[in-house]
Amino acid sequence: MQQSKVTVVGSANVDLVIRAERMPTKGETLIGETFDIFTGGKGFNQATAAARLGAEVTLIGRIGADPFADILRSAIESEHIDSRFVKTDVESGTGIATIVVEPDGDNSIIVVPRANMRLTPKDITDAADSIAEADVLLLQLETPIETSQTAINIAKANDTIVILDPAPARPLPPSLLAQVDILTPNATEAALLSGHAVNTLEAAIVTAETLQTQIATDGLSAVVLTLGEQGVLLRTPTESEHIPALSVDAVDTTGAGDAFSGALATALANGNELSEAVRFAVAAGAAAVTVLGATPSMPTREKIEAILAKSC
Numbered sequence: 001m002q003q004s005k006v007t008v009v010g011s012a013n014v015d016l017v018i019r020a021e022r023m024p025t026k027g028e029t030l031i032g033e034t035f036d037i038f039t040g041g042k043g044f045n046q047a048t049a050a051a052r053l054g055a056e057v058t059l060i061g062r063i064g065a066d067p068f069a070d071i072l073r074s075a076i077e078s079e080h081i082d083s084r085f086v087k088t089d090v091e092s093g094t095g096i097a098t099i100v101v102e103p104d105g106d107n108s109i110i111v112v113p114r115a116n117m118r119l120t121p122k123d124i125t126d127a128a129d130s131i132a133e134a135d136v137l138l139l140q141l142e143t144p145i146e147t148s149q150t151a152i153n154i155a156k157a158n159d160t161i162v163i164l165d166p167a168p169a170r171p172l173p174p175s176l177l178a179q180v181d182i183l184t185p186n187a188t189e190a191a192l193l194s195g196h197a198v199n200t201l202e203a204a205i206v207t208a209e210t211l212q213t214q215i216a217t218d219g220l221s222a223v224v225l226t227l228g229e230q231g232v233l234l235r236t237p238t239e240s241e242h243i244p245a246l247s248v249d250a251v252d253t254t255g256a257g258d259a260f261s262g263a264l265a266t267a268l269a270n271g272n273e274l275s276e277a278v279r280f281a282v283a284a285g286a287a288a289v290t291v292l293g294a295t296p297s298m299p300t301r302e303k304i305e306a307i308l309a310k311s312c
């Protein structure tokens with residue numbers, strides 16, 4: 001069988017991760033517990049998730065010309081991700097994220113995108129074939145919006161499914177949303193994009209419905225609203241489905257959304273039905289929270305299947 005193809009346009013960062021008993025208050029110096037350097041960035045995490053799940057993955061992005069870039073280059077290679085379109089930007093540093101993880105697994109992140117925000121429409125047109133030939137194009141919002149728009153235009157002209165993870169939350173041009181086949185916001189992102197608060201399940205249903213009318217109508221046309229412990233709402237033109245969360249012991253929630261998106265993209269690229277693909281993605285997100293670090297937590301198929309089997 002031909003391997004399914006996923007192309008990711010997105011960020012690659014190095015994550016500086018501190019585990020601490022709590023976040024410091026303003027003006028306070030706190031002693032942390034551990035420090036690690038991991039690879040990350042929503043784009044690279046999602047590319048890794050898809051690659052670990054068996055997809056043929058191409059990453060389109062920019063990193064700097066610094067020691068952080070070396071860490072990323074070797075990780076991209078060891079995950080067998082096609083790096084032909086990961087450009088080295090000599091005028092900028094590699095993207096960095098500082099992350100604090102609290103004992104319950106919750107995290108706080110500051111990202112300095114640096115080279116990621118210098119990804120140009122030309123970088124995309126240079127890689128046009130990899131988008132046109134892909135089953136799925138996966139994007140997030142840690143790279144410039146006009147660059148994402150260029151990639152989406154190529155995907156739509158070639159019947160490549162467009163999945164947008166609108167993270168971190170930013171306003172989006174309606175014309176871009178109108179070309180997205182599957183939108184996967186969390187509650188904060190959905191509230192920003194729709195103008196509706198998402199504080200109850202009922203409100204989430206209305207918001208998912210509103211957003212679904214704003215995306216493309218010529219393909220799968222689905223909103224997958226992720227609600228953490230409340231699970232996921234799947235809204236298509238004809239129905240709403242609530243898929244409950246799976247319970248696991250949380251170590252670090254960083255990257256759970258990326259595992260979700262990468263797994264969703266891979267399952268759809270493999271030809272799975274939408275609802276089945278979302279259940280697989282929910283299990284991937286659950287698997288990711290059991291491991292410290294973003295990229296390190298992207299799960300294997302075996303791990304996802306074990307979680308799904310336990311939930312039956």
Ligand code: RIB
Pocket residue numbers: 011013014015039040041042045096097109111142254255256257258294295
């Ligand atoms: O989604 C988690 C990711 O967000 C981290 O790896 C960090 O780099 C930021 O991009």
